[in-house]
Each structure stands twice: as C-alpha cells, then as structure tokens.
Amino acid sequence: MTSSGGTPPADDNKGRRRFLETALGTGLLGLTAAIIYPTWRFVFPSKNVRVAEQAVSAGFVDDYPPNSGTLFRFGEEAALLIRTPEGEFRAFLGTCTHLGCNVEYRADMALIWCACHDGRFDLTGKNIMGPPPRPLQSLTVQIREDEILVSRST
Amino acid sequence: MTRILKYLVSWADERFQLSDLTDFARKKTVPMHHSIWYYFGGITLFLFIIQVATGILLLMYYRPTEAAAYESVQYIISEVPFGWLVRSIHSWSANLLIGAAAIHMFSVFFLKAYRKPREITWITGLVMLGLFMAFGFTGYLLPWNQLSFFATKVGTEMLSVIPVVGEALMRMLRGGEHVTGATLTRMFGFHIALLPGITTVAIGAHLFLVQRQGMSPPLTDRPPRQMPFFPNFILRDLMVWTIVLGVLGTLSLYFPWELGMEADPIASAPVGIEPEWYFLWMFQLLRIFPSSVLGLDGRLLVFGCIGLLGFVWILIPWLDRGANEGRPSRFLQYAGLLIMIAVSILTIWAKFFHHS
Structure with a gap:
C-alpha cells in the first residue's frame, strides 16, 4: 500500500x-x-487396516429358537443373526442399505425389517419392499460345537 | 485476476466501509523503538493462537476419562499422522507462552509502561498471566500420567490450608475428596471451555486498550519518533513470529514432549516429582519454609506472603505515581528487580540444586 x-x-x-x-x-x-x-x-x-477376518461369536445354537433373530456387535458395526422358521442360521450386517439404520428381525412377518423407513428384506437379505436399494450384506455362519461363529464372507 | 480482486475489494468496501479501516491502518503509528522487549506481547499472542489451533486438533482424538485419557494420548503420539508433532507443539508452546508472558510483564514493569492511563491494561495483563498458569495446571493433568497425577494431588491439596474456604475449594476442583476421574473431567472442562472463554474476553480488553491508548512511549525527555504501524511494525512483528515458530518447531522436533507412565492412584509418588517450572518458585518456598512459625502454619504463611505480594503487584500503577511525571520510584524499581531475582533463584534452585 x-x-x-x-x-x-x-x-x-x-x-x-x-x-x-x-x-x-x-x-x-x-x-x-x-x-x-x-x-x-x-x-x-487413517483408514484402519482390517485385521484378518476374525470370527465373532454370536452365542449358542440353543439361544435361538426357530423364527427369531438378534443384533450383536461385529467389530465396529452391528450384525443380525437370524434363525429361519426352518431352523437355518443366517447372518447379515445389521445396517440397512437405505440410510444406515439398524434392522431387526420381525417374527410376526418372518422378515427383516427396518423401523426407520419401513424397508423390508426377505430371509436371504434381499430387499423386497420399501426404499432399500440393495440387499443386506451377508456374513458367513459356522457352527462349531454348538457355538455360532460369524465372519465376513470372503 | 486484478479485475476480480478490484471488484471484490470494492464490493467489500461498499458494505463494510473498508476504506475507513485502511485509512486508519495507514495513519496509525507506534513509537520508534530498537529494543527487543516490545515484541514479547505479540509473541505471547502468537503462541496463544498456536495453542488454540493445536488444542482444537488434539480435541479430535483426546478422550477425557480416567480409563481412556492416557491411552488416547498414546494413540495420538503413536498412531495419528503427525499427532506426535501436534502434541509436542502444544506442550512446548504452552511453556514458551508462559515464559513470553512473564518476560512481557517484567519488561512492562521495568519500562514503566503501566503508568497512567494504562493501569487497566496492566491489570488485564496480570489476570491473563494467572489464566495462563491455570491453563498450564489444568492441562498438565489431561494425559493422566504419573507425574501429572501427583502434581495435581499436591497442587489441589495446597488449597486446603487456606482457612474457611480452602477445603471447599479443593473439593470443587477435585470433584470429590480425592483426585480421580472426576477431577480429570473437571480439569478438561476448565481447560477447553471455561478458561478459553475468559481468556478471550481478557485478550479482547487488553488489545482494545493497547489500540485505544497506543503503545507506551519510552520514558525519555523528548517525545520519541514514530514509525508507521503498517507495514513497518507489522512486518517486524511477523519476522519475530517466524523466528518463534522456528524455535518452537525445532524444540518440538528434537525434544518431543514425553508422555511418561500411566497414572496409578495406588502407586507411591515417583521420585523427583515436581510441578511445571513456572510453579517451581512457589514449590521451593513451600519446601524450604519451616512447617510452623510462631504457631502459624508455614504453608499458610507462604500463601499469605505470595497473596500480599500479588496484591501489591496489581496496585503498582497507583503506588508509582511519580512515573506519570517521568520520575519513577527508585524503591519500586529495586523491589521489582529483587522479586525477579528471587523468583529466578528459587526456580533454578528447585530445578537444579535441590535433591532431597
């Protein structure tokens, strides 16, 4: 100046x-x-490096009657373990593919349901109703001596 | 490019009357000086800005709980990119800040810059030095390491000797009877919310007064020559700030601040425990003073003397009336010198020569 x-x-x-x-x-x-x-x-x-896929215990077979499901901690996220009315175990990441709410198992509908925007998934995790754009990400379930171990699908 | 710039300047000028400000900056002058002492207020401000910036960064990872504090600082210095640097700068800058503020205070004292009409500037400055020491005390505990845990125990325990209100004050600071996670949460709150808020107001008042009254001219018979504030003074200040940044960076790089061991409330106090250097003179006074004098508690006497001295220190602009007419009190000058030497000796004594 x-x-x-x-x-x-x-x-x-x-x-x-x-x-x-x-x-x-x-x-x-x-x-x-x-x-x-x-x-x-x-x-x-920094992006934390994911340590080799570790199996997380979701409890024991006897804890889950057929047609039931529960959320459990899976690393930093929530995961959903369900037992179908036929008695088969399946697990998914619990995060709804619409806007990230945690889904839940609805025994009355035998469906996976998201309370936030009424999104619905069938028991294979496929989005069948409401706003979710993609199926739920499925996880691998292994049963070892009655303990249910869930890990990321490779 | 220049057209866009010109347009932006005129846009802002129409709305904020920028030309008033630039005219003001162009006309503002400060007393010509060739002494280093005039820079220390600005250096303190610069270091404070660094503290705010690095403090905000640390807040992104720090967790103020008994269980997580130490671990989170460890995470900052070992995992977060440049976290070690940010934390080291924050610690080093804190110490340099107190040093710069103390030098600023003593230079104002010896140059008699507190004389009328700058009494309130003197007081706001002293208040800020107190605030910075409080910042140091509260921030010291946050890494939750062995040394800071016991320093906080001692520091808060000392308050309890103050009659009537001491116990309550100690409980208030600790958030209970003992130094626990509750203390950590409190210190954290003081450190990042209460103290910054008060300090911002105090800095605002201090700078406002300096701006309104102008810088104090040296005590000479002739009125000193003036130099333009912009760009001459600003550039000098910026140059000194750059040097300070260099010193700060060098210290942080080559002498990264240690974290120490995690605090353990049931371990015995570590050997050689001492507070930060700017509390050492008080610490040393407490150590060398007899436990009771004429039936009075020695600690209480130390506090009484320091408190009285502090009070007189605040009143200096009014005690030194002669300074307004250019005849500063010789007695006060020597008393101030004596205090500075005594504090320095006590500090050096405690730091280097006291091994019990």
Whole structure:
C-alpha cells in the first residue's frame, strides 16, 4: 500500500529485489505447506487396516429358537443373526442399505425389517419392499460345537 | 485476476466501509523503538493462537476419562499422522507462552509502561498471566500420567490450608475428596471451555486498550519518533513470529514432549516429582519454609506472603505515581528487580540444586 520510501531502486537493484521476493515467496509457500499438510493428515483419520477376518461369536445354537433373530456387535458395526422358521442360521450386517439404520428381525412377518423407513428384506437379505436399494450384506455362519461363529464372507 | 480482486475489494468496501479501516491502518503509528522487549506481547499472542489451533486438533482424538485419557494420548503420539508433532507443539508452546508472558510483564514493569492511563491494561495483563498458569495446571493433568497425577494431588491439596474456604475449594476442583476421574473431567472442562472463554474476553480488553491508548512511549525527555504501524511494525512483528515458530518447531522436533507412565492412584509418588517450572518458585518456598512459625502454619504463611505480594503487584500503577511525571520510584524499581531475582533463584534452585 504505502511504499517504504528510501532511494528509488536503481537498475542493478531490480534483480536483487526479484531474487529476494522469490526467496521470500518460496519460503512462505513452503511454510504454509508445512503447516497445512500435517494438519490435513492429522484431521483425516487413517483408514484402519482390517485385521484378518476374525470370527465373532454370536452365542449358542440353543439361544435361538426357530423364527427369531438378534443384533450383536461385529467389530465396529452391528450384525443380525437370524434363525429361519426352518431352523437355518443366517447372518447379515445389521445396517440397512437405505440410510444406515439398524434392522431387526420381525417374527410376526418372518422378515427383516427396518423401523426407520419401513424397508423390508426377505430371509436371504434381499430387499423386497420399501426404499432399500440393495440387499443386506451377508456374513458367513459356522457352527462349531454348538457355538455360532460369524465372519465376513470372503 | 486484478479485475476480480478490484471488484471484490470494492464490493467489500461498499458494505463494510473498508476504506475507513485502511485509512486508519495507514495513519496509525507506534513509537520508534530498537529494543527487543516490545515484541514479547505479540509473541505471547502468537503462541496463544498456536495453542488454540493445536488444542482444537488434539480435541479430535483426546478422550477425557480416567480409563481412556492416557491411552488416547498414546494413540495420538503413536498412531495419528503427525499427532506426535501436534502434541509436542502444544506442550512446548504452552511453556514458551508462559515464559513470553512473564518476560512481557517484567519488561512492562521495568519500562514503566503501566503508568497512567494504562493501569487497566496492566491489570488485564496480570489476570491473563494467572489464566495462563491455570491453563498450564489444568492441562498438565489431561494425559493422566504419573507425574501429572501427583502434581495435581499436591497442587489441589495446597488449597486446603487456606482457612474457611480452602477445603471447599479443593473439593470443587477435585470433584470429590480425592483426585480421580472426576477431577480429570473437571480439569478438561476448565481447560477447553471455561478458561478459553475468559481468556478471550481478557485478550479482547487488553488489545482494545493497547489500540485505544497506543503503545507506551519510552520514558525519555523528548517525545520519541514514530514509525508507521503498517507495514513497518507489522512486518517486524511477523519476522519475530517466524523466528518463534522456528524455535518452537525445532524444540518440538528434537525434544518431543514425553508422555511418561500411566497414572496409578495406588502407586507411591515417583521420585523427583515436581510441578511445571513456572510453579517451581512457589514449590521451593513451600519446601524450604519451616512447617510452623510462631504457631502459624508455614504453608499458610507462604500463601499469605505470595497473596500480599500479588496484591501489591496489581496496585503498582497507583503506588508509582511519580512515573506519570517521568520520575519513577527508585524503591519500586529495586523491589521489582529483587522479586525477579528471587523468583529466578528459587526456580533454578528447585530445578537444579535441590535433591532431597
């Protein structure tokens, strides 16, 4: 805004001035980058590496009569274990594919149902009514000595 | 590009009367000076801004509970990208801030910059130094490590010797009888909500007064020459801030702040336990003072003396009436020097020469 005064720049001062301006500008740019980059990296959490698919215990076979289901903790998410009226065990990620609510098993309808927007899935996890756009992500169920082990499908 | 810029400037000018402000900035001058002491207020402000910025970053990962605090700080320094750097900067900057504020205070004292009409600026400054020390005390506990746990125990326990209100004050700070997770939650609340709020108001008042009254000119017979605030003074300040940033970065890189061991409420106090350096002079006074003098509690006497001294320190602009006419009190000058030397000696004594 205001010129700092002094002697008017002679010709041989121009090169010096340009050099100083470049050096200062580069330095400031580097400083800005040195502040913004660590801050950026700090704020955005690193994607946690998923440790090899681990099986989570969902309880024992006797806990689930046919035509029932329950949510259980699966890593950082909720998962749904159901026992079909025919007695077969199936598991899905409990997150509704519409807007991420937790679904539940409705014994009266023999369906998987989401309370948020009345989305419905059949017992294979397929979206059959309401707004959900995709089937539920299914998980692998293994039964070892009556214990129900659920893991991610590979 | 320049057309867009010009358009934006005139757009803002029409709405906020920017030209008033730029005219003001163009005309504003500050006393010419060639002494380093004038920079320390600005340095303190700069470090405070760094504290706010890094503090907000740390809040994204820190968890203020007894079970999770230590682990979350460990996570910050080992897992979060650049987390070690952010935490180290926050700790180093906190310490440099207190140092810069203390230097600022003593230079204002010795340059007699508190003289009329700047008494209130002096008081708001002292209030802020107290606030910064409170920041230091409350922030110290947050990593929930062994050292900070016992320092907080001692620091809050000291309050209980104050007659009548001491016990209640201690319970209020601790959130109970003992230093527990409840204390941690409280200190966290003070550290990130209460103290920043009060400090923001105090800084606002301090800067407003400095702006309204102008910087205090040195005590000389002739009125000092003036220099433009913009760009001369601003650029000088920015240059010093850049240097401070360099020092801060170097310290944080080469001497990363330690985390120590997790606090264990049933372990015995670790050897060599001491508070942060800016509390050391009080700590040392408490250590060397006899436990009772003429039947009075020694700790209480120490507190009484420090309290009285602090009160007199606040009143200095009024005690030193002569300074307004350019004849500062010799007695106060030497008393101030004596206090500074005493505090320095006590600090160095406690830090380096006291091994019990």
